[in-house]
Amino acid sequence: MNLKRISTLALGALMAMGLYAQQNLSWAQMPVVSPEVNADNSVTFRVLAPQAQKVQITGDMLPTRKIDTPMGKYDAPGVADLVKDDKGVWSFKTGKLPSELYTYNVVVDGVRTLDPSNVYCVRDVTNLFSMLLIGGGQGDWYRVKEVPHGTVSKIWYNSPTAGLKRRLTVYTPAGYETSKEKYPVLYLLHGIGGDENAWSELGRAAQILDNLIAAGKAKPMIVVMTNGNISQEAAPGETPNGFTVPTLMLPKTMDGNFELAFPDVIKFVESNYRVKADKNDRAIAGLSMGGFHSLYISANNPDTFGYVGLFSAAINKQQTSGVESERVYDDLYGKLAKLFAAKPKLYWIGIGKTDFLYKDNADFRAKLTAKGYPFTYMETEGGHIWRNWRIYLTEFAQKLFK
Amino acid sequence: MNLKRISTLALGALMAMGLYAQQNLSWAQMPVVSPEVNADNSVTFRVLAPQAQKVQITGDMLPTRKIDTPMGKYDAPGVADLVKDDKGVWSFKTGKLPSELYTYNVVVDGVRTLDPSNVYCVRDVTNLFSMLLIGGGQGDWYRVKEVPHGTVSKIWYNSPTAGLKRRLTVYTPAGYETSKEKYPVLYLLHGIGGDENAWSELGRAAQILDNLIAAGKAKPMIVVMTNGNISQEAAPGETPNGFTVPTLMLPKTMDGNFELAFPDVIKFVESNYRVKADKNDRAIAGLSMGGFHSLYISANNPDTFGYVGLFSAAINKQQTSGVESERVYDDLYGKLAKLFAAKPKLYWIGIGKTDFLYKDNADFRAKLTAKGYPFTYMETEGGHIWRNWRIYLTEFAQKLFK
Numbered sequence: 001m002n003l004k005r006i007s008t009l010a011l012g013a014l015m016a017m018g019l020y021a022q023q024n025l026s027w028a029q030m031p032v033v034s035p036e037v038n039a040d041n042s043v044t045f046r047v048l049a050p051q052a053q054k055v056q057i058t059g060d061m062l063p064t065r066k067i068d069t070p071m072g073k074y075d076a077p078g079v080a081d082l083v084k085d086d087k088g089v090w091s092f093k094t095g096k097l098p099s100e101l102y103t104y105n106v107v108v109d110g111v112r113t114l115d116p117s118n119v120y121c122v123r124d125v126t127n128l129f130s131m132l133l134i135g136g137g138q139g140d141w142y143r144v145k146e147v148p149h150g151t152v153s154k155i156w157y158n159s160p161t162a163g164l165k166r167r168l169t170v171y172t173p174a175g176y177e178t179s180k181e182k183y184p185v186l187y188l189l190h191g192i193g194g195d196e197n198a199w200s201e202l203g204r205a206a207q208i209l210d211n212l213i214a215a216g217k218a219k220p221m222i223v224v225m226t227n228g229n230i231s232q233e234a235a236p237g238e239t240p241n242g243f244t245v246p247t248l249m250l251p252k253t254m255d256g257n258f259e260l261a262f263p264d265v266i267k268f269v270e271s272n273y274r275v276k277a278d279k280n281d282r283a284i285a286g287l288s289m290g291g292f293h294s295l296y297i298s299a300n301n302p303d304t305f306g307y308v309g310l311f312s313a314a315i316n317k318q319q320t321s322g323v324e325s326e327r328v329y330d331d332l333y334g335k336l337a338k339l340f341a342a343k344p345k346l347y348w349i350g351i352g353k354t355d356f357l358y359k360d361n362a363d364f365r366a367k368l369t370a371k372g373y374p375f376t377y378m379e380t381e382g383g384h385i386w387r388n389w390r391i392y393l394t395e396f397a398q399k400l401f402k
Numbered sequence: 403m404n405l406k407r408i409s410t411l412a413l414g415a416l417m418a419m420g421l422y423a424q425q426n427l428s429w430a431q432m433p434v435v436s437p438e439v440n441a442d443n444s445v446t447f448r449v450l451a452p453q454a455q456k457v458q459i460t461g462d463m464l465p466t467r468k469i470d471t472p473m474g475k476y477d478a479p480g481v482a483d484l485v486k487d488d489k490g491v492w493s494f495k496t497g498k499l500p501s502e503l504y505t506y507n508v509v510v511d512g513v514r515t516l517d518p519s520n521v522y523c524v525r526d527v528t529n530l531f532s533m534l535l536i537g538g539g540q541g542d543w544y545r546v547k548e549v550p551h552g553t554v555s556k557i558w559y560n561s562p563t564a565g566l567k568r569r570l571t572v573y574t575p576a577g578y579e580t581s582k583e584k585y586p587v588l589y590l591l592h593g594i595g596g597d598e599n600a601w602s603e604l605g606r607a608a609q610i611l612d613n614l615i616a617a618g619k620a621k622p623m624i625v626v627m628t629n630g631n632i633s634q635e636a637a638p639g640e641t642p643n644g645f646t647v648p649t650l651m652l653p654k655t656m657d658g659n660f661e662l663a664f665p666d667v668i669k670f671v672e673s674n675y676r677v678k679a680d681k682n683d684r685a686i687a688g689l690s691m692g693g694f695h696s697l698y699i700s701a702n703n704p705d706t707f708g709y710v711g712l713f714s715a716a717i718n719k720q721q722t723s724g725v726e727s728e729r730v731y732d733d734l735y736g737k738l739a740k741l742f743a744a745k746p747k748l749y750w751i752g753i754g755k756t757d758f759l760y761k762d763n764a765d766f767r768a769k770l771t772a773k774g775y776p777f778t779y780m781e782t783e784g785g786h787i788w789r790n791w792r793i794y795l796t797e798f799a800q801k802l803f804k
Contacts, residue, residue: 007720009594009691010650012758012786013527015476033647051455051512074417106515110453113508113515119530119638120645123521125415133645146642149567153555156576165551174558177674192411236521240548243522243535245435248412272579289411318409356414384414 050088059104099137125193147214148174167234189286256325285309452490461506501539527595549616550576569636591688658727687711
C-alpha cells in the first residue's frame, strides 16, 4: 500500500490497528493473496514467512489420510507442505476442487493457526479455522447472493425448566417484518461441543434458507437454532463466564434435561413470533447430538412435530448417569409407535457412508422398516462432517411445510 | 485429553474437526493455556512451539513504542519476545494491567497471526486480532453479566437513495419483544474501513447497553449500527462478492452520498420498530469517519436529532472529488447555526490527547465556543483507538433521552 496516496483518516486507521507500525519491524508482513480460488477451481494458498523453516496447511479440501482411532480407521483431513520461493513466500496449489465451503489451518513451524492473509474464520467447538468457498455447484447454496435476505437475531429467552436465561439464534425470512403472515418453524439443533451459533456459522443456515426460498424451493419459514448444552446459557464468550476455553464435554449433556426443557423454547417462539402453532407447521432436526435430541424430543412429544430430521444422528444413549430425567430415553419404540400412529408428514434420516454412527443408523432404519414406519433416507459420501450437514439441511428444508 | 474417557460422540466431533488426527502428526499440539489472566491482573501468554526460532506478541496491553509516521511520532502497540522453556512452551508475562478489552497478535517466526490457544478473535478492518478482557473496572461494562440481555439482529433494509439493499445491526433492549412501549433510538456509526459489525464486535455496544440499562444508568433504547460505506451492501463476507480481502479505502467514502442516503435508514427503523419518532428521541454518534458522518448528517438535518456525539471525529473534508453530493459539506457553520438555534439537548465531543485529529477537534471546539454554542467535552488519554470509543459510548449513552 502506498502510504502517500491514502488519506490521513485511513493512515490513522492503520495506526489504530497497529498495522502501520509493522513497517518498522523486521517481521514486517507484506500482503500476499491467500487463499486464491483459481479459474479452474483449484486453490492456491500462500504464506509470507521468510524466517520459517516449514509451512503446512491442513484442511478438508486436501485428500484425506487414513488414521487409526479407537473406533477404527478414520479419514482425517489431509496435510500439505508449502514450498518457499526466493522472496520467502510459501505456496501450495490444490487440484481442481468441488464447489463447497472448506475449512483449513496453516501450520507455521509446528504451530497450528489461521491463514494470516484470510480474515474469514469460524470456530468449530474448540478450534478456529480459516474458511473459503468455491461456487458453481453445491457451494452456491452457501453463498450470499443477490436475493432477499432474512434477519438473523441473537435473542435470549427464559427457560424455567432449566432455571436459566438462554440464548437462541433465530432466522426470520425476508419480508417477516412487514408481512402480516404467520410462518411455520424449523427447530434446528447442533452437535456435541456446538452451540446456538453453529448452524448459522458453519452450517450457513441463513444463506441456505435465503437461497432456497428465493429459488422457490423452500417455503418461507422461521428457523430457531437452540443451544443444546442445557448447563450453559449461551455460546462460549457470550456468558458471564467470559472468554473461557470452550469445552467439548459439558455437564448434563444427553441426560434428558435438554429434551425436557425444550417446550420452553417452543413456548417462547410461539408467543414472541408470528408463527403457525400447529403440528404440521413445526419441524425439528439436528446433527449428531442434535439428531439424538431431535429423535427423543419428537418421540416424547408425538403430536408436536409434523417433520423430523435426523442428520448423522446419535441413536443410542452414550452413558447413564441414573438421573430421573433420563426417562426420556426409555421405551423409544413404544414412543415411536405413538409418533408414527399420529402420521408425521416426514421422518427424514441422512448419514454419510463412512460415518462412525453408520451402523447405529442402519440398525435403527432396519427397525423402522420392520415396524412399517415410513421414512425418507439419504446416504452421502464421507463421514461425520459439516459438508454433509449442510447438504442435509439443503435437502430437508425443501421438503418442509408443503 | 484422555481419549478413553470421552464418549464416542465427542471422539467423533474431534475427528470431524480434524483434531484427533493431530495426535498422529509430528507437529501435534498439546494444550497450553493462553492468555491466562492472573490474580493480580497481569496476563501470561503461552505458545507451544518447540520447532519455532522466535515467538513474539504485539498488542495494546504492551507499553507503546514511538514510531515515525508521515503525521509525526505515533504510539504504536508494543512488541514482546516470548521465552522458550525446555518443553517448547514459549511464554511472556505482562505487568499488572488496567481493566479493559485488549487485542493482540502472536508472531511465530515472523508470521503475524492469532494466539493458537485463544478462540476469541475479532476483525478490525483488514486484520484479525485475538481478544482478552480484564474485569474489575472499565472492562466490566464490556463483559457479559447476569443481567437481562437485549437482542442483536442483522437485518437488511432497502435504501432507494443508494440503490442497494443494505445490512444493519440493530440492538433492541431486553423486554422489547414483550413490552408495548415505544423506544428512543441511537444511530451509531463506525470509522473508515469498518462496517455494520464494528460497534457490536470491537465496540461491545450490546454489552455496554445491557449493563448500563440494568444498572439504571441508561434509558432502554434501540441502537442502530449502520454500514457507512455507501458503495457496499454489507460487511466483507456478507455480500455477493464473497470472501474477498477487506478494503480500507472504498469508493464513494466521505463524498456526501452516505449522508444523503441516511434518511432511508431512519425511515426503515421508524416503520419497522416500535420507536418514538421525534427529535428528542433520536441520537446520532460515530467514531472517526462515523463522527464526521454524524457531524454532517446532523448539520444537514438540524431538526432531526436531539443528541449528537462526535467520537474522535474527523471534522474537515479529506479530499474533493467534485461530485454534487459533496454539497452536504458546504457551509458547515451556517448549518450549525440552524442546528444550535433548534437547541439540541446534547452536543457531545470526545477525543484522546494524542489523537492525530486532536488539533482539528480543538479548532472546531474553539469555533463552537466563539459562537456561543453549548457542547459537552471529554478528553481521554491515548489516541485514535477502540479503547477510547468504548469509553465514549459508555459515557454518551448515559446522557441520552433523559
